[in-house]
Amino acid sequence: KLWALKNRERLSHKSKLNWLKIKEIGGNLSKKLEKIAYDQNLKKYGVLTCYLCLCELKTKKCSIDHKVPISKGGKHKLSNLGIACLSCNIGKKDRTVKQYKKYLRLIKNANTLFFK
Numbered sequence: 001k002l003w004a005l006k007n008r009e010r011l012s013h014k015s016k017l018n019w020l021k022i023k024e025i026g027g028n029l030s031k032k033l034e035k036i037a038y039d040q041n042l043k044k045y046g047v048l049t050c051y052l053c054l055c056e057l058k059t060k061k062c063s064i065d066h067k068v069p070i071s072k073g074g075k076h077k078l079s080n081l082g083i084a085c086l087s088c089n090i091g092k093k094d095r096t097v098k099q100y101k102k103y104l105r106l107i108k109n110a111n112t113l114f115f116k
Contacts, residue, residue, distance in 0.1 A: 029076045034064055041083040051082035052092065052100065061086055069094040 041048055048057040052065075065084040068074035071094045084092070092100040 029064065029081075033076065033078060033081065036078055037064060037081040038083060040078070048083060050085040050088050052084050052088040052097070055085055057083065057085055063089045065089045065092065067097050069096070072096065 038048070041051070045054075048062055049055065050057055050062070062083055063086055065082050065088070066074045066076075067080050067082050074080050082097075088100075091103075095103060
């Protein structure tokens with residue numbers, strides 16, 4: 001990182017864009033911030049719980065999710081982080097929480113109509 005700061009002219013165009021993007025969103029997600037997000041989840045729910053589907057999580061099957069995706073202007077801030085099960089995190093893709101919940105309702109309604 002220090003080298004990159006001193007040698008910006010040597011970085012490829014793509015590397016420059018990546019470096020600027022990381023700087024813009026507040027750097028890389030720190031382990032300390034991740035730990036605080038996990039601790040807040042435990043405090044709120046009592047056990048690790050997916051903030052999207054509210055299922056109880058096992059440590060190996062959970063992940064940090066950006067409520068507002070980085071691709072849509074989200075930042076690496078505690079208020080933008082949630083603990084999610086892998087299936088919700090993968091299914092959410094680059095949707096916001098509101099968009100994802102709407103998507104889940106559509107799927108549920110479609111399944112209800114199809115399997116009646």
